[in-house]
Amino acid sequence: MRHGRLAAGTALGVGAAVAGTLALAPGAYAVEPQTATISFDCGTWGSGEATLEATQDGTAAAVTVTTDAITSPIDLAAGSVSSTLTLSKNGTGTTQFTGSANPALPAGSPISSGPLNGTVAPGDVLEAQSLTVTVLGFTVTCNATSAQAPGPFVFD
Structure with a gap:
């Protein structure tokens, strides 16, 4: 009987400690909206829509871009597309998101780059x-060639 009370007391103590830790844990960072669309003109390469998907982890953020404004001329290996997305920042300047991460792309498919x-x-x-x-x-x-819809990304 004594062991049963000790085990129950220990379980309650651990449960209270876990609940207290969760209550003190920082909230998850979020960006709104998480997905947006925009139109791009790529000159002689074409024009079209792009989907932008944003994520945030603290001060680190990432945007994945998929656009039919540019299509893959041939099969492209993963990691073979280098991209820079320039964004207006707070209406007064710009910032750039860069990377060379892309999935393998079959010929004729829309370019996807990111994060x-x-x-x-x-x-x-x-x-x-x-x-x-x-x-x-x-x-x-x-x-x-258009505003980002439903609107700009706002980061926590």
Whole structure:
């Protein structure tokens, strides 16, 4: 009987400690919206829609870009597309998210690049302005021709 009370008391103590730890844990960082769309004009390479998916982990943020404005000329291996997404920052400057991460892309498929990594501060408001993509030594610059919808990314 004595062991049963000790075990019950220990279980209650551990449960209270875990609950207290969870209550003191920092909240998860969030970016809103998490997904946005925008139109790009890539000159002679074409134009089209892009989907931007944003994530945040503290001051580290990432945006994955998929756009039909540029299509893969041939099968492309994973990690072979280098991209820079330039975003307006708080209406007064710009910031860049960069990376060379992409899935394997079959010929003719929309370019998907990311995560493109950058740094944010609480309250940053970012909206895509341009995308520069380098594929097989060719650099393509795409300029935004619409506002980001449903609106700019706002980071916690």
